[in-house]
Amino acid sequence: MTAPGASFPGAGALAEAGKLFALAADVARSTFRRPFQFREFVQQSWFIVSVTILPTALVSIPFGAVIALQLGSLTRQIGAQSFTGAASVLAIIQQASPIVTALLIAGAGGSAICADLGSRTIREEIDAMKVLGVSPVQRLVVPRVLAAMLVSVLLNGMVSVVGVMGGYFFNVILQDGTPGAYLASFSALAQLPDLWISEFKALIFGLIAGVVAAYRGLNPSGGPKGVGDAVNQAVVITFLLLFFVNFVLTTIYLQVVPAKGS
């Protein structure tokens, strides 16, 4: 169903974006409609955790290390070794951790959600559910999106801890940094809102990953091959949106929240 007046270039993309937002609004509305599918929510959360926790941990250690090493050598060049801790921890918590979390939520959790909903759609299960008077958005999509958001927030905490510990290890053990300076500079520059924005980003990224996966899963382009394509697109679209939204959120945060000590 293309829009009736779809003649100008880019109209198709706009229509798709509109439908994506319509689904997001529908999810928001259905979240507060009784009965809440608690069982499905728990199952989906558990499922997403089980597919993401190990890869996330494995990715976050080298990620934290790379940032620490890079910053370590950079700060030594400009003679600001004492700030290595603060810089690397802030970089990990504010940027690296939500992004790593979201990439894995989208890549491992979102692709599974999309494939699941996609195969249900082509088997006409979704249609059957609608005909039986049950909204698939409320029944299937809401628990999945909420699960993606919850797991994203929790994983983000874990990634922050693992990343910071990795950074500390590499900086202190391998680059001969001073443990005291690392921790002291951290508490001198970092503040609590840095953690909040990190978790908030993770929450939003989880939402995006869940909604995009559900949208592509509910609208595959026909046939089993369409489901494969939909999964692929879901992951790519999520990644594109993630980096864009991250840019917007970071800009707003830096404008709104004054840096500590300034």
Place this chain on the structure above:
Amino acid sequence: MGVEVVVEGLSKSFGKQAIWRDVSLTLPAGEVSVMLGPSGTGKSVFLKSLVGLLKPERGRIVINGTDLVRCSESRLYEIRKMFGVLFQDGALFGSMNLFDNVAFPLREHTRKTEAEVRRIVLEKMEMVGLVGAERKLPGEISGGMRKRAGLARALVLDPEIILCDEPDSGLDPVRTAYLSQLLIDLNAQIDATILIVTHNITVARTVPDNLGMLFRRELVMFGPREVLLTSDEPVVAQFLNGRRLGPIGMSEEKDQATMAAELAHREAGHADGAPDEDVRGVVPQLEPTPGLPPRGAVRRRKDRVMSIVHTLPADAQQGIVASLTPEEQERYGVLAANAGGPALTPSPVPRVARLPETGRHSRGGGDA
């Protein structure tokens, strides 16, 4: 009793491709209707439009005073509870076993205790002959069983409208006959409005009260079964007889050259496998299993059809009158009406007068 479904001027297209245009018909309350059509003429799309899964661009679908094309989503979900839909492959939930699948609508929409749910589910499972398979997953059973389980799930809320998307596809002729019988028995028991979409000729000839056909992006005809079964329309005649000769081609329409070539082949004696006999004509309709109540639809339909009989083509009139018992002919005053009715074509009169003696179609059941 089932409800009436009124479709007016319905048009649906996907992008630039029109599926069908300006379809108008009425599914009479409590009657069984069949929609025929070659593959790819949008029969399934029509069925999905009727439950609001697809939105037609123009026209109205009115059920109980609500226009499904334009009503709100929440109203749509309410209306859908009146429907039981059998999808082509059953559309069972792959993650649930058959019992949970059939119990799903009950658990969602009613506050019945688990014991009650169990009783109702087992009753429906027995109806479709699936006792003992409750714990199987949809992936573990044959297509025919999935279809029957899908039917059991569609029936569990005692729907007022039952829609079946090709109930015969993937089933052998015997199981198809059983399924047809099941649908007729159901109609006798719960008096639901039933629409079956199919291209199975046997089902079309024996099951419905009303018969329609979609072809070339429009509704060729829709009306009492006798009208289509006796029609001289080339499309209908070709389809009912399953021949290659006629306007329907491999890809929907046939051009003149192909048609001429096929005709020439046939003149030259090419045996194209089509039987020479013409299966058109009114055949006795399937009746409910003895012991069940008579179908209320039969009598209602007879009254309705007899009130419009003078507007129907002569062959259809003949078929309808021939299927009446002598008492019914008297009750409806067919002979008298024929003598005095100016709207009637004169031809059926002598035949009608002759028919009771031959007794070809008159049966004890007095079925229409």
